[in-house]
Amino acid sequence: xxxxxxxxxxxxxxxxxxxxxxxxxxxxxxxxGKAFAVIGMRRSGKxxxxxxxxxxxxxxxxxxxxxxxxxxxxxxxxxxxxxxxxWLLEEYFxxxxxxxxxxxxxxxxxxxxxxxxxEQFTRRLIDSERVSLFLSGSSSKLLSREVAxxxxxxxxxxxxxxxxxREALRHQGGEPTxxxxxxxxxxxxxxxxxxxxxxxxxxxxxxxxxxxxDRAQLLRGYVDIVVLRDVIERHQVTNTAALRxxxxxxxxxxxxxxxxxxxxxAVRSAAIAVSxxxxxxxxxxxxxxxxxxxVPIYTExxxxxxxxxxxxxxxxxxxxxxxxxxxxPNTGLALETAVMLEMxxxxxxxxxxxTTSGHEVDFMAQRYGDKPLLIQVASQVDDGQTLTxxxxxxxxxxxxxxxxxxxxxTLDASPPSEPLPAGAEWRPAAQFLLEEA
Numbered sequence: 001x002x003x004x005x006x007x008x009x010x011x012x013x014x015x016x017x018x019x020x021x022x023x024x025x026x027x028x029x030x031x032x033g034k035a036f037a038v039i040g041m042r043r044s045g046k047x048x049x050x051x052x053x054x055x056x057x058x059x060x061x062x063x064x065x066x067x068x069x070x071x072x073x074x075x076x077x078x079x080x081x082x083x084x085x086x087w088l089l090e091e092y093f094x095x096x097x098x099x100x101x102x103x104x105x106x107x108x109x110x111x112x113x114x115x116x117x118x119e120q121f122t123r124r125l126i127d128s129e130r131v132s133l134f135l136s137g138s139s140s141k142l143l144s145r146e147v148a149x150x151x152x153x154x155x156x157x158x159x160x161x162x163x164x165x166r167e168a169l170r171h172q173g174g175e176p177t178x179x180x181x182x183x184x185x186x187x188x189x190x191x192x193x194x195x196x197x198x199x200x201x202x203x204x205x206x207x208x209x210x211x212x213x214d215r216a217q218l219l220r221g222y223v224d225i226v227v228l229r230d231v232i233e234r235h236q237v238t239n240t241a242a243l244r245x246x247x248x249x250x251x252x253x254x255x256x257x258x259x260x261x262x263x264x265x266a267v268r269s270a271a272i273a274v275s276x277x278x279x280x281x282x283x284x285x286x287x288x289x290x291x292x293x294x295v296p297i298y299t300e301x302x303x304x305x306x307x308x309x310x311x312x313x314x315x316x317x318x319x320x321x322x323x324x325x326x327x328x329p330n331t332g333l334a335l336e337t338a339v340m341l342e343m344x345x346x347x348x349x350x351x352x353x354x355t356t357s358g359h360e361v362d363f364m365a366q367r368y369g370d371k372p373l374l375i376q377v378a379s380q381v382d383d384g385q386t387l388t389x390x391x392x393x394x395x396x397x398x399x400x401x402x403x404x405x406x407x408x409x410t411l412d413a414s415p416p417s418e419p420l421p422a423g424a425e426w427r428p429a430a431q432f433l434l435e436e437a
Contacts, residue, residue, distance in 0.1 A: 005076040006088045010095075013070050018055045021048045022171040022205070025164065025345070028053070029156045035126055035133040037151065040160035041290035041315050042230075043222050045205050046136045047071070049160050050108045053134060057106055065096045066104045073111035082117030089125070103130035113137040119150045126154045161341055162316040163203030165195060165433040171208055180431040191430045192413050199334035202318015212321075219322040223251065223291050230289035231282070242267050242274040243282050250283075250292055250312050251323040254333045257309035258294075290315055295340065298351030298364040311352050313337045332379035335411055335429055336362055339377050342433055348373070355400055359393040364404065372404040377429075379411040387418050395421040 026049060028036060036053075038046045054067045070088075072080065089107075093100040107125075112118050112135050125131060135155065169175040174194060176183060183191075201207065204222065207215045227247055237243050245267045250258065264279045287294055292315055297308040314320060317334035324330050340363065343350055348365040353374065355361070365373040376394045381387040390408065398406045398421045406424035408416065413428045420426060427435075 002077055002080060002084060003087060005074075006080070006084060007091065009070065009074060009077060010068075010088060010092055013068050014065050016069070018051050018058070019048075021051060022163070022167060024049050024052060024160065024167060026158060026160055027347070028158060031156060033126070035122065035135060035151060035155040036158050037155040038134060038136040038158045038160060039290075041162075041222075042226055043204055043206060044160050044162045044290075044315075046160050047110050048205070049158075050110055050134055050136060054106070054108060062104060062106065063099070066099045066102075067106050067108075068092060069108035069110065071110040072114045078114075080115045082115060082121040085115055085118065085121045089129075100129075105129075106132040106134070108134040108136075110136050123151065123154055126151075159344075161203070161345060162318075163205060163208070164342060164345055165198050165203075165338065165430075168198050168201075168203050168208065169194060171205070176434065180435060188413065188430070191434070192428070195411070195430045195433070196331065199317050199331055199338060200321050202316040202321075204316055204318060207318060215318065216322040219316075219319055223247070223319070226289045226291050227286070231285045235281075235285050237282070237285075239272075239274060239278060242272050242278065243286075245270050245272055246279060246282050247286065247291075248323070250286065251314055251319060253312065254292075254314050254320050254330075255311060255336050258312045259309040262309070291319070293340070293344065295350050295352055295363070298353050305351075313340050315341070317341075331411065332377075335379050335409075336377045338433060339363070339375065339409055339429070343375070346436055353397045353401070355393065355396040357396060359396050361393050361397040364397075364401065372401070374398060374401060374404040374406045375409060376407070377409045381410050381412055381416050382414075387416055391416070391418050391420060394424060398422075398424065 024045065038049060040046050050069055054069055057067055058064060077084070099105045109122070112122070115121070122133060122135065125133060163171060166175060176187065176191065201215060202219070204219065207218055210218060227243065231237060231243065232240060246263060249263055249266050260276055260280045260283065263283065264274060264276045267274050267279065286292065293313045294310040295313065296305045296310050299305050314337060317337045320330045320334050320337065340350060343363065343365050346367070348367045351364050353361040353364050361374055362377045363373070363375040365375060374394065374397050376390050378386065378390045381390065394406050394408060398404070406421050408420060408424060408426045409429050409432045410416065410426070411429050413430070415426055
């Protein structure tokens with residue numbers, strides 16, 4: 001019975017045509033012989049990205065029958081195991097022997113965690129068959145990051161976030177096709193306006209174009225599902241009141257530093273009993289499920305990095321408005337979040353900087369082969385005191401880290417009136433978020 005369903009699933013998969021989608025700017029590592037584990041928060045577009053990879057290989061001349069995308073979370077094959085997957089693979093190669101002979105097969109296994117023993121199957125597949133393999137999963141049984149961990153060095157992570165600013169423009173048909181420097185003033189003004197809308201609406205694909213009230217409900221629903229499925233069910237959490245209070249603390253205070261002690265005190269102030277060890281565990285579980293990202297302090301000392309508070313950023317700027325009180329301004333927080341996520345998409349390692357005198361710069365960014373960047377983000381610098389404060393912090397950090405290139409990113413499209421540190425550059429936020437595809 002299950003094998004009849006698997007035959008039907010196989011036939012459907014080979015015949016299926018790729019759906020329409022918005023192209024993602026997600027880089028695949030160029031390492032032969034490795035599987036790709038596509039990871040990220042629920043509803044961020046992982047399955048669609050698998051279709052994009054399939055479409056790219058089709059465009060490169062791969063025969064359609066050599067590209068097999070299987071979504072294993074199908075009620076017709078409930079309870080399948082590694083033996084069923086092995087049988088399915090042999091049936092596939094029996095139908096298309098030229099694919100096996102030519103070593104041209106690419107398998108995309110979505111929701112791979114539903115098949116019992118999938119880890120042994122996929123590791124054997126990598127070792128014994130010359131196939132390209134893409135894996136994705138997200139459930140209470142297996143968090144998406146654990147897909148890569150379970151492959152024991154045979155898979156590389158490919159992180160898929162919600163839409164970037166450029167991707168959101170592309171989705172709406174408004175992506176610029178020429179560099180910023182050549183754009184006319186009217187086009188730059190359009191992009192500045194679009195950026196403000198993006199900072200409020202965020203980049204979850206399903207939330208694009210949704211009215212504000214409905215979008216807030218939709219995004220909060222995403223987080224609720226993550227907390228329920230990927231944390232409570234996955235880790236059998238019993239103190240759900242403490243977990244929910246911790247979740248609210250983290251998402252209601254974006255870009256601020258958090259520590260286990262501060263979070264424990266905040267939860268207990270709501271008359272909820274919880275230990276520091278439990279808060280530490282819950283924080284780890286939530287981070288693994290991707291609703292937010294944690295940025296450590298920048299330091300050469302591993303001990304100092306571990307003991308200092310980390311800055312918390314939601315995985316999408318739209319979550320800030322969804323959890324903020326109506327009418328409360330959050331543009332600056334959303335912009336800093338968008339810059340952090342964009343740098344992560346581009347492959348930079350991030351830390352925040354605290355100077356000797358206690359002033360803070362938002363990010364020290366490092367990437368192999370590139371000069372480090374000191375990035376200060378500000379929404380409004382038309383206020384002289386605000387600009388002076390931001391430039392002072394950047395100047396102090398530049399003095400302490402002369403090897404880094406300082407950069408001021410502002411939502412304002414006009415250059416700052418105050419001189420920047422020697423060697424520092426200024427970028428309007430729209431240009432910064434668009435300049436590296």
